[in-house]
Amino acid sequence: MINKWKNKSEFWIAGAKLADTASRTLKTGSIHIKRGRIEEVVWKKSVDTDLPVFEAEGYLVTPGFIDIHSHLREPGYEESETVATGTAAAAAGGYTSVVCMANTDPVVDDPSVVRYLMDKNKAAGQCRLYVIGAVTKGLEGRDINEFHLLKEAGIVALSDDGKFVENAKVMRSALQYARMLELPIVSHCEDASLSGGGLMNEGFYSTKLGLSGIPAEAEEIAVARDISLSKLTGCRLHIAHVSTSGSVQLIKEAKKKGLPVTAEVTPHHLTMDDSELKDYDRNLKVNPPLRTQQDIKALKKALKNGTIDCIATDHAPHNEIAKQVEFNFAPPGMIGLQTAFSHLYTELVMPGDLELIDLVSLMTSAPAEVLGLPGGRLNSSEPADLAVIDLDEEWTFSKEVNKSKSINTPLVDRKFKGRVKGIFLAGKWKRTG
Amino acid sequence: MRYNQKNLLGLEELSSGQIELILDTADNFKEVSERAIKKVPALRGITIANLFYEPSTRTKMSFELAEKRLSADIVNFSKATSSVKKGESLRDTAENIEAMKVDIVVMRHGSSGAHRFLSEFLDASIVNAGDGQHEHPTQALLDMLTLRQRWGTLKGKKVTIIGDIMHSRVARSNIWGLTRMGAEVTVCGPPTMMPPEVENLGDGGVKIEYDLRKAVSDADAINILRIQLERQKNKLFPSLREYFTVFGVSSEVLRSARNDCIVMHPGPMNRGVEISQHVADGKQAVILPQVTNGVAVRMAVLFLIAGGKSGEAKVEKK
Numbered sequence: 001m002i003n004k005w006k007n008k009s010e011f012w013i014a015g016a017k018l019a020d021t022a023s024r025t026l027k028t029g030s031i032h033i034k035r036g037r038i039e040e041v042v043w044k045k046s047v048d049t050d051l052p053v054f055e056a057e058g059y060l061v062t063p064g065f066i067d068i069h070s071h072l073r074e075p076g077y078e079e080s081e082t083v084a085t086g087t088a089a090a091a092a093g094g095y096t097s098v099v100c101m102a103n104t105d106p107v108v109d110d111p112s113v114v115r116y117l118m119d120k121n122k123a124a125g126q127c128r129l130y131v132i133g134a135v136t137k138g139l140e141g142r143d144i145n146e147f148h149l150l151k152e153a154g155i156v157a158l159s160d161d162g163k164f165v166e167n168a169k170v171m172r173s174a175l176q177y178a179r180m181l182e183l184p185i186v187s188h189c190e191d192a193s194l195s196g197g198g199l200m201n202e203g204f205y206s207t208k209l210g211l212s213g214i215p216a217e218a219e220e221i222a223v224a225r226d227i228s229l230s231k232l233t234g235c236r237l238h239i240a241h242v243s244t245s246g247s248v249q250l251i252k253e254a255k256k257k258g259l260p261v262t263a264e265v266t267p268h269h270l271t272m273d274d275s276e277l278k279d280y281d282r283n284l285k286v287n288p289p290l291r292t293q294q295d296i297k298a299l300k301k302a303l304k305n306g307t308i309d310c311i312a313t314d315h316a317p318h319n320e321i322a323k324q325v326e327f328n329f330a331p332p333g334m335i336g337l338q339t340a341f342s343h344l345y346t347e348l349v350m351p352g353d354l355e356l357i358d359l360v361s362l363m364t365s366a367p368a369e370v371l372g373l374p375g376g377r378l379n380s381s382e383p384a385d386l387a388v389i390d391l392d393e394e395w396t397f398s399k400e401v402n403k404s405k406s407i408n409t410p411l412v413d414r415k416f417k418g419r420v421k422g423i424f425l426a427g428k429w430k431r432t433g
Numbered sequence: 434m435r436y437n438q439k440n441l442l443g444l445e446e447l448s449s450g451q452i453e454l455i456l457d458t459a460d461n462f463k464e465v466s467e468r469a470i471k472k473v474p475a476l477r478g479i480t481i482a483n484l485f486y487e488p489s490t491r492t493k494m495s496f497e498l499a500e501k502r503l504s505a506d507i508v509n510f511s512k513a514t515s516s517v518k519k520g521e522s523l524r525d526t527a528e529n530i531e532a533m534k535v536d537i538v539v540m541r542h543g544s545s546g547a548h549r550f551l552s553e554f555l556d557a558s559i560v561n562a563g564d565g566q567h568e569h570p571t572q573a574l575l576d577m578l579t580l581r582q583r584w585g586t587l588k589g590k591k592v593t594i595i596g597d598i599m600h601s602r603v604a605r606s607n608i609w610g611l612t613r614m615g616a617e618v619t620v621c622g623p624p625t626m627m628p629p630e631v632e633n634l635g636d637g638g639v640k641i642e643y644d645l646r647k648a649v650s651d652a653d654a655i656n657i658l659r660i661q662l663e664r665q666k667n668k669l670f671p672s673l674r675e676y677f678t679v680f681g682v683s684s685e686v687l688r689s690a691r692n693d694c695i696v697m698h699p700g701p702m703n704r705g706v707e708i709s710q711h712v713a714d715g716k717q718a719v720i721l722p723q724v725t726n727g728v729a730v731r732m733a734v735l736f737l738i739a740g741g742k743s744g745e746a747k748v749e750k751k
Contacts, residue, residue: 207628208445210545210567210605280546324524326544328565 005052006429010034013386013424015045016056019357021063021365022377026357031061033384036426041378056388060356063364063376064096064127064385064423067337069161069186069240069264069312072098074120075113076105081317081405083117086337087126089315089404092432093338094387094420096127097368097375102134103162109134109145111153118154127425128385130373135160135174135185141167144174147181156371159186161240162287164222166192168229175235184236184262184371189222189247190288199328201274201289209277211327214289216244223247227254230261238370239263241314243288245298252307262370264312265299267340271347272410282323282330283410286316289332300353303362310366311359313340317406334409339397341389342416350417356391384427393419395433436737440559442548443568444609452610456578458733458741459726465502466728475732476505479739482530484540485511485562486523486547491700491724492562492572496539499731508535523547524554531557537738540564545602558738566600572699573606575730577614579723580654583695588615593648595680596658596707597626597669603658603699605634612636621648622658622680625669645680646689654695657682660707673706683709687717695719 005011014030018041030047032039047053067090073081083100090098100117102108108117114131121129133155137143139162147158158178164187165171171187178185195218200206202213223239227250230237239251242263254261266286274290284290302308316333323330336343341363348354368376375385396415399407422431436454444452465473481500485493493511500507510530521529527538537558540548545565552559563569581587592611598604598620611618612635619640620631632638642648649655660676670676677683682696696708696718704710712718 202629204630204633207599207631207634208605210565210602212566213629280549324522326523326542326550327546328544 005054008052009036009427011052011054012047012049013054013056013061014047016059016061018378019060019062019360020378021357021361022379024357024361031378031386033424033427036384036428038378038380038382038384040380058390059421060389060391062094062360062387062389063378064387064425065094065341065363066097066367066373066376067095067313067315067340068099068310068367068371070098070100070315070337071103071317071333072100073317074104075116080319080322083120083129084124084126085403085405086315086317087121087124087129089335089402090337091126091423091425091430092403092420094341094389094423095337096385096387096423096425097130097373098127098337099130099132099156099371101161102132102159103139107134107139108132108155109137111149114150114153114155127423130156130371132157132159132161132186134158135165136170139163141165141170144170144177147177147183151181151183155183156373157184157186157238159188159240161186161188164188164190164192168225171226172229172233175229175233175237179233179235184238186238186240187222187226188240189219189226191218191221194218194221198289199285200277201291203274203292205274205277209280216246216291216295219244219288220246220250223250227251227259227261230254231257231259234260236260237262241266241269241288241312242299242302242308243269243291243295245295248298248302248307252302255307262309263307264310264367264370265303265308266312266314267336267343268334270296270299270303271343276410280327281410282325282327283334283408285327285330285332286314286334287332300348303354304358309370311340311344311362312367313337317404318408319406323408335404335406336409338403339409339411339416341420342395342397342418343411345391345418346416384424386424388421388423389418390421391418393417395419438738440548440552441570441734441738442552442559442561444570444573444606444613445568447613449613449615452574452577452614455574455730455733455737456581458737459574459578459729462732462736463726463729465732466725471502472504473502474504475736475741476500476503476739479505479536480534481505481507481537481539481735482535483507483509484527484530484538485509486540486542487563489541489562491727492541495724495727496562496731498728499735502728503732503735505735523551527551527555531555537735560734560738563602565602566605567602568606568609569602570606571727571731571734572603573610574734575723575727576607576656576697576699577610578726578730579697579719580695582726584653587611590616590653591619591651592616593619593621593642593652593655594658595621595645595648595655595682597660597664598622598631598658599626599628600661600664601658607656608635608639612639619648619652621645623670626664645682645686649682649686649690649694652690652694654697655682655690656697656699657708659699659701660703662703677706681707681709682712684711684715687712697723700724
């Protein structure tokens, strides 16, 4: 790549394959970038201009990816991740926007924590950061937070993610109050009385491994309750990390009734099942747990027919020491920001389970729409947040290329096709691959 | 024939030939315990560490006796841990012990898969003396040895395991071992203690029967599991007297079984809960011979893991 266009406030990206999520088209075109925004998109291979040109033939250029479910661990768990390292991993994965969850220490239940995170991100400067505030004080499920003050500080949604708001009355109040402020609530659906002590999906493999199981119904009961409460309150409800076919069914019915319900699925729930836990690999311990092939089939179908709105990573770093313990003591979660696109391109798009343009939409315009965020489209006047991808490049994810502070993923040494080469963040190029 | 396994983590990973080899070797070692001087030099110079992270009386004693009768040097480490946060991590403890040049680690641990985890870090051989709800291979081996001594073979025999199947490592190891040796296994217990899809466990699966009398009716042997009393707190069964009424093996229940049906129990027993006094002390019970066989089986396992050949286990009397 030639340097002439770098650090210029106005230039063209020419001859790339463009993923236009708005019109669901994937064809060759050029983008005119001016002062950090998309000035114009033309469906021509070359442009007649005096401006500097990034000759991008052979690359796929998409809107920058948007992750609406990440744990950046700051403040409180900086030994596992920080805003700087988490967003660096995100940028390396083609993300230009990351939404971070509230289960930090202190919890994001006070405007000062929101501002702290934004300051941290300003200093890091890797990508855009949006903050989710906690539904209840200290994630304790009892008292709802100052949603208005949190919104003033800049939060984009509310969630006690990691925990289910067990008390239905508390959740009802939260939804009622959040509706007034037009804040969606992201729900971690898990009936803890049913999943309590569970370590993996309940089924043949939990029996074989002697690990307590978490039945699919622990999620589905919670999904059903929150859909009912969304109906009662009219509040926007977003179901985090859907993992079972039963949940898909419930969400489908809710959408048919016109309820304001959306849902996401993680890359790992789309690609890995509970049989992979056979060697007690702690990196495969996630919550909700990896389910069955039948669930994976239902999740893929739900992505295609729109029952599930978008893909979110649930990037959940845990440092090596935390995971180097007996399976039952290991905290659940795996990282995913840096690998999400390549992983899903390799395992879903290449075998023909998903169209490339749909994968791009599910990682850009769709999540933007769910939380009402800017970006995700190649429209003029949108911020020039873009991902540049070489679909033919084969690469191996390794400890060496990992940008996260943690390496808790079963994808270490996994070979992928399709590599993110860099991002444009407000028109500014950052090479990553 | 050599055993050719560095560790004994579970019976699931053993072939029928390897199980046969352990049982044959144990048969040969049995005689050592009958001697006036109960010691052979088979593991002289070998150091064994016994790591017991869960309370255990007979398994720990049985391993120690087996090790002593083989002339191994042993060190013991017992620690009840309920949380990883307390004290040193399992990895650090094990690596420290190995740094003292230990050859074999015998471990009991409350976490399923703890031995598999340890094997990522240790060069020493690892013998599983029970991991969580996963496996307890030497218990199943001694159960099988006891049955084989009676029957000569396990092939085609019917064994019913009764009780809390869900939380039982003894049940899982028995299911793997018995089905691999060609026996048919039935499991019987309250539905709240029956793990999902247990019917697919083992080679060719097992039968589930909730009616105790039916479950024992054509059994060649029954293996009665200990009921852990704390399960009642988790509402897995209503009361002890209800448990005994529905799933306790009494003389009356045994009348539904064949006269030569063997009664086993891995101990320690709750007399009057899962097994009646009369049955426990009755002539069909082989509960004490099981304990005796436990020492022989553990001698065999340690001997084979240390690289011994089956034939060498027949040590001449001095």
